[in-house]
Amino acid sequence: MADNPLSAANAVLLASVRQCNLCAADLPLGPRPILQWHPDARILIAGQAPGRKAHQANMPFADASGERLRSWLGLTAVQFYNPRLVAILPMGFCFPGSGSSGDLAPRPECAPAWQQVLLRQLTQLQLTVVIGQYAQAYHLDDVKPTLTATVASWQDYWPRKIPLPHPSPRNNIWLKRNPWFSETVLPKLQARVQQVLENRQ
Template sequence: MNELLEEVRGCDICENYITPRPVVFANEKSKILIIGQAPGTRVHASGIPWDDASGKQLRKWLDVTNDQFYNVDNFGIIPMGFCYPGKGKTGDLPPRKECAPQWHKLLLNKMPNVELVLLIGMYAQKYYLKDKAEKTLTNTVSNYQKYLPNYFVLPHPSPRNRFWLTKNPWFEKNILPELKNQINKLL
């Protein structure tokens, strides 16, 4: 696993498009796998996954401490795009498409203890759920039970999603307690 992680961290398949600095956090003991979008500018600079406002919100959703979250025996973190994809008109660009096909299967094959995969955001959900994903992220998340026990689907915890959270109060009322329960059982 360590050799594979070093290979991923040295990846430069996108160097013609972005400045590579792959961020990955996993080991063979990880029980919960987080598959999100791609690092933002702060994570790109620090190299620490979810080291930003989105990460703070995610840890609150999961009801875990920083120590629990960054204990690689608890959580593995594999984004859809391992490097910051750059800035777009309304936020960050989508994750680079080369990363997941190149690395995910190899990493997952080295993680036999994963009991739950958190699919955060539309890119992870479309990639892993394929035609089982609903037409919208909202519908996919509202039907989260359909993907259990393997996957728990979530919206992105970005502060930019405040409008979505306000418009969909059922998420915090109904889904977050179930998420916290699932995480608590595994930890």
């Protein structure tokens, strides 16, 4: 893949995001925006918010969720962390903290501040992988009443977008209850990712 560095304007934009402290007062570990972005990206991972391990590593999906997500997509770590192939823009860029039933919701200030200005530049996108209810509400026109119903209706968004459940180990029960996801959806997703890797629309 040809090296195509960020333009000066995009480098400034990305630096602005990385310096953001808009909701610092509400972030238990402080601001640390974790995203991956380059206008050449062909796949967008639209997720929820970084977890504690991703915050500590300062790297998106640096945890068991990331391992599972890469295996769902059929991507190596090298491919997944290539910003010219994969953009990673969660609905909140900083770790929001944890509650009794898992991580808190993405900070509501984040998407209005940053999503559109970053998404507008992703003109090469062929596939958006939409993970979890917050990203589904933001990225899908016709979201269904439940996350399961939205994922089950994946063909409504295909082939430009696909809704996924969160790949967290916390969702193992969901995966057991919904075997059609692994049996039917994942093989289609992996074939689509290969198509994008080969740059076939």
